[in-house]
Amino acid sequence: MPIRYFLFIVLILSPRCILAQSGTDTLINPGIKQIDLIDIARRILNPNSVDREEPSMIQKGRVHYSAFPAVGYTLQTGFAGVISANAAFYTGTHNHASENISTIITSFAYTEKRQVIFPIASSIWTHNNTYNILTDWRYLKYPSLTYGLGGETQQDSSYTLDYSYIKLHQALLRRISRDLYAGIGYDFDYFWNIREIDPIPGHTSDFEEYGFANTEKASGISLSLKYDSRRNPINPQKGIYANILFQPKFEWMGSDANWQSLLLEFRTYIKFPSDSRNILAFWSYNWFTLGGVPPYLLLPSTGWDEFSNTGRGYIQGRFRSKNMIDQEAEYRFVVSRNGLFGGVVFANAETFSDILTGKYVVISPGAGLGIRIMLNKFSRTNIALDYAWGTQGSRGFFVKLGEVF
Secondary structure: OOHHHOOOOOOOOOOOOOOOOOOOOOOOOOOOOOOOHHHHHHHHHOOOOOOOOOOOOOOOOOEEEEEEEEEEEEOOOEEEEEEEEEEEEOOOOOOOOOOOOEEEEEEEEEEOOOOEEEEEEEEEEOHHHOEEEEEEEEEEEOOEEEOOOEOOOOHHHOEEEEEEEEEEEEEEEEEEEOOEEEEEEEEEEEEEEEEEOOOOOOOOOHHHHHHOOOOEEEEEEEEEEEEEOOOOOOOOOOEEEEEEEEEEEOHHHOOOOOEEEEEEEEEEEEEOOOOOOOEEEEEEEEEEEEEEOOOHHHOOEOOOOOOOOOOOOOOOOOOEOOEEEEEEEEEEEEOOOOOOEEEEEEEEEEEEEOOOOOOEEEEEEEEEEEEEEEEEOOOOEEEEEEEEEOOOOOEEEEEEEOOOO
16 A cells, blocks of 8 residues: 555645656646645745745755655545655766656555555666666555455445555566666565454355465565656656566465466556647556466455556455456646646446456446646646546545556
8 A cells, every 4th residue: 555545735844845856757838837735835834935946856866855744535544644755866967858766655654444554665776777676565454345256246245354464575677678677576475364354144255265364475576577668657748658577476485375477567648639738648457367376365456556546436455356457548637737737537447357267257447537736846746636436336536646557
């Protein structure tokens, strides 16, 4: 559960920028000064203040950081209080139009559903983008709803699973040509104190039929081939992202069982109309089990992608099975010429294989609209407020820091 999942609205504690980034993706609207929420907050606190100009980040090793409290909301967590910190820096002194920015982010959250969420995530780029060091560590104490297996589960079939979770994923990728990377990593996932809190009386749950256990452990390697021509992944204005991720788990490495998964992901961003700042974005996220029996809590599931974003219109974990296909499209448009406000309309559809036959029987669509408020004009970090509808009466607000994809 990354910090992107929360809306930062309470107080900016640091005067420095949040994930500030230069480069060819920077939005430019000649003659119109761009403003963000930090500028507005500074004006309120000090009417004589001058709006910020883009900071210089060309010095090697210069770190731009921020720390701030926040309030967030998702269907899965309810309201949450968050303390967050992040840092951004370049490791080289070359042209930042082609150099990627390194980031480190962390937070601590406690939610109204008594969940504890503590992630540490980083993407470190070495000189000339030669290597990319990826870290995804997190701890969750996470009572949450599960609905069973497959795409035909009903909205009223949910009950609460309570568990604790440690995730330790580490990877190293090396550039093999411009914007193309390959690498290897190690993944460790451990769930413990797994409890079914309020299952339907007299009914055997899908988890119990699948193979309920009080602990689940997975350990293995990851092999990745990635193409990424986006200079700013926070809010891309152009470029392509494609990722092939193969993750085999091995008993000899400490996993409960031998099994393998494959992730195929693709994103692209197109200016439409071509002379505007409006963006038509597409996302394809496809997660398959190639062999073996993954733990129940590591099966492909709605909203369990890296940043918990798939399937707006549905609560996290709404659908779960061995295979998942998710397709999403979004049109992002400018509302105010100074960049403070924007809007989106979006649609998505996902399907999950039947747990017994492997067939894809049901397609679950979602759609919605939202507004964007510019929090930081240098990184183009938006506060995203969306309302989405799914099937069977599923609907709700989805609030995040940053774009969904």
